[in-house]
Structure formats: C-alpha cells, structure tokens
Amino acid sequence: MSEAPVKVLLIDNDRRDDRLIRQMLDEYDGTPFGLEYEDRLSSGLERLQNSEFDAVLLDLNLPDSLGQDALNAVISASPDVPIVVISGFDDGSEAAAGALRIGAQDYLLKERLDGSMLGRAITYAIERKQAGERLMEEHSRKATGEIIEGGAEDLTNMIEMAAHELRHPATIFKGYATLLREYGDDLDPETIRDALDSIEQASNRLTHLINNLLDTSRIERKKLNLAYKEVDPYVLMVRAAEEMRAKATEVEFNVLVGREDMRVRLDPEKIKDALSILVDNAIKFTSEGGEVDLWFDERDDAVIFNVGDRGPGVPENDRENVFGRFYRVEDEVHNSKPGIGLGLYIAKTYVLAHGGWITVTERDGGGAVFSFGIPKQAIEGGFGGDPEETPLDRLLRRFEL
Amino acid sequence: MAATPKKHRWTGYFGGLSFKMEEPHENQNQGDGKVVRVAVVDDDPGIVKVIGVILRTNGFEVIDALNGSKAVTLVKEEKPDVVLLDIMMPDIDGFEVCRQLKADSSTRDIPVIFVSAKTGLEHVEKGEELGAAGYIIKPFAPAVLIAKIKEVTDSQ
16 A cells, blocks of 8 residues: 655745756655645645645745744744745755754755755654644643643632632722712812822733633633734834733833844743733832833853842742642731732733743842743754754754764 | 720621711810820721721821731730720731730720621631721721721710
C-alpha cells in the first residue's frame, strides 16, 4: 500500500527551482511528496487559503515581498503549517537565525541542497511543528492542572470570596444613592462630586472583579487558547502603561526602555493582560504621587518583562505564594487590598501557558519587581530531536560552524 | 435618666429595608447636648468614606481606623460612643477586636455594632456571644444604620 504523499507548497520566484526541487523530492527514498508551485507571495497565500498543505518551502526573495515580511505573511496566513526557508544566496547566519526566531522550522541554502537533505528537512519540520504544538498543550495543561486538583472546595471558596467581595461595591452604591436621593439638595457640590467619584471607582472595581472571575473560569475549564502573533515588546508595554494611566491618575507610569527592533512571538492580548495585572498590583502598593516602572530585558533565549514599584516589597516567605489562587498579602504593614486574590494567579497562568516563568524579587533601593520571561523560541519551531538543542545550535551544526 | 443602663436589644438583618433618613446637619446628641462620636472600622477605605459621609450628614462625629489593631488603640484613646466594626480585616479580625474591647474595663461598655459582608448565621451569633449590640449586613440601608446607632446610644 502506498503512503499518501506529503503536500508541499513551494513559493519561489525562479521557475527553474520548481523543476529542480521536484526532481530532488522524486529522488528521495522516504515519504513521497506532492509538490505544488507558486511564483509570488500573493498567489502563494491564496493557495494556502484554499487548500491544505503539510509544509511550505519558502524562498524569501519574492517579486512582491522581500525577506522576513514574506515569512511573517505566510505564518499569519497558516500558523499551523511548518515552513522551511530556502535561500538562493548565503546571507549569513544572522538571516537564518532571524527566520528561525520568527517561526520558520528550518533554513537551507539552495546550493547545498540535495534530495535526501530536502526530504529529511521537510519531514523533520513537520515533526517539529507537531512536537511544538504538543508541548504547548502540555504547558497549558501544567499551568491549569495544578489548580484544578483543588476541586469542589476551591469552587465553594471562590463563590464565597466573590459574594463577599461583591457586597463592597453594593454597599457603596446603596449608601451614596440614598444620600443623594435624600439629601441631594442640601449637599455641597464637593461632597456630591466625591460621592460620584466613589461610585465610579466602585463600579470599576466591580468590573475588574467580574473580569477576573471570568478569566479564572476560562482557565479552569481549560479553555485557554493562545493566539500567537509576532509583536514588539515595547509596544505591549506602552499599551499596558497607557491603559493604566487612564485608570489611575494619581500614579506615574514610566516605560524605562526605548524602542528597539525586537520581535517576540506571543499572544499579545494575554501578555498585555498579564502586564496590566502586574501594574495594577504595583499601584495597590504605591502611594499617591508615587511611580511604577516598566521595562524589559533581552536574553538569548527569552524576553523578560518587568514591573517595579517602590512599595513595601513582598516578604520573602510570601514570594512563592503570591501567585497562588486567592492569595492576598495581608499583614499590618500592607493592609488588605481590594480584590479576591485572582489577579496574579491569572498572570501566572498566562505566562506558564507560553512556556514562560514568573517571579517576584526585591527591588534595588526598595520595593518589589515582578518579572516574567517569555521564551523567544516559544514552543514553536524550537523543539524536536535533541531537547537541549536550540534552533541556533541546529543552524550552526548545519553550517558546520 | 434611669440609673441602670438598659440591656441592648439584639437586632440584626436590616440590610434590605429602607427608611427615610432624618433632616441633615442636626447634631445627634445623647440628650445632654454632647455630639455622638462614632468610630468606623473597616479595611476598605471606600466603605469608611461612605459610612463617614452618611454619618456626618446626619450630625454625627466620625473617627476611623483601617485595621483591627489601630481600631483597638483608637477606641482606647478616643472612647467613642459607639463602634461600627467590620469583621474580615487583615491583621486582627473584628471578632478579636470586639473581644479585646470587651475584656478591657475602660472600653467594655462602649457598644459595638458589627457591619459586615458576612451573612452566615454563625457570624451573627458569634457577634452576639461576644457582647455586640448589633449586626448589620452589607449592603445596608443608611437609615437602618442610623436607627441602630441611635438605639444603642440612647440606651446608654
């Protein structure tokens, strides 16, 4: 019985490559391949939209798109299809590393290609992509699994906490409503303004609580799906800071880093939420006129997002617990803060689902720094074969460097 | 005035009712012209504020504390006429604050009214056991709060 051919789409502006690659794949002893060909990015994308492919062979030198833009476009169009970049000229390991970072599974030089290399590369790319997806699911499960064990007791706990917490805004609404109705005409304008401000704040707090409960419910039902996109971490930070600026006018927000040409693949909504939660948490421990700082660091393997405050810091024996569900730092110094202790738990779950980590440390000069790292090769493209081998290692091996 | 103070009548669960409040800015006093001073204890500044505005508008004098240990110190120093006490607080909870106040001869006779989001009967009963004069559930009708404060201070 013959195996079903692996459907491969070649996007390459040089028609001769179509013939060459077809020949090579015919020579390959392993899985049979069915090759289809498009000479432009636009027609390639259309093809991807209309039929299913197991892999894409992509030349980055196309008439209607050059370099990484083409790669980005193909990934956005078909995030599940593994991509092997084939390049007509040796543009150095930088370009190759860049392609892998964005999400290509492999990067090959045309001049060194032969049938068995190409065949193997495509087969491995498919395997790696699938392994990456499995790993991502695994991460997601790990992130949610540890919480689900609690079961019924946790659920009761959550409902009780929520019910208790909901009475606070209700008290504020009811108190001011009565006051305004009964005494509205006699109250001075400042008291009225104050009352309205308090109602608004209580309403914001209520919305926040509802959102947290919904997020938690999604996490617990294991409905946490990540929509990966390539983004500039700087833009994410600025967005989170701006949102907070609008909400909390009494605190200054500083983004301490400038724009760099950096890209990382992550779910921008989830990571922005995680950032907002950390900033929100920092505000709780920042007095009026205080400052909250945001910055990121780049490491070889990860981008690290940091949120620092100048508050009392997190006591050492609390640092492990702060990310647990329902955990609230409660002692004489901190007082209790609004919320039912779900925010940091949600942030942690989002970060873990990306294969990342989250931590809190003491800030130099006082205060706390909450940091989370998102792997650059976030699950996609990074795994398969030797688990210790990074895509860059693989690349260096390929070029025998 | 009667020589023997009346025992506080236990009343709880006023939350859902609504009463017309009194005319504003008439000072609330205990018949001797002294303005009634209320200590408001809650870890939520928003709640402390709304209770404060309601009470001041109704002619009470208000002092406040945002946690349990500060509340004990405040009540011992200021000797208010009544204490409104939240239960769930970060450092020491309202029950413990009440116990400490009732254990001290200088604060024993100051009536304590719990104002809490906890609705369980066991909490209401625990409050009663600790010698509280009342238990009001959040959210509450302001008029109920005022009626309760007047009831316990008038009986003093």
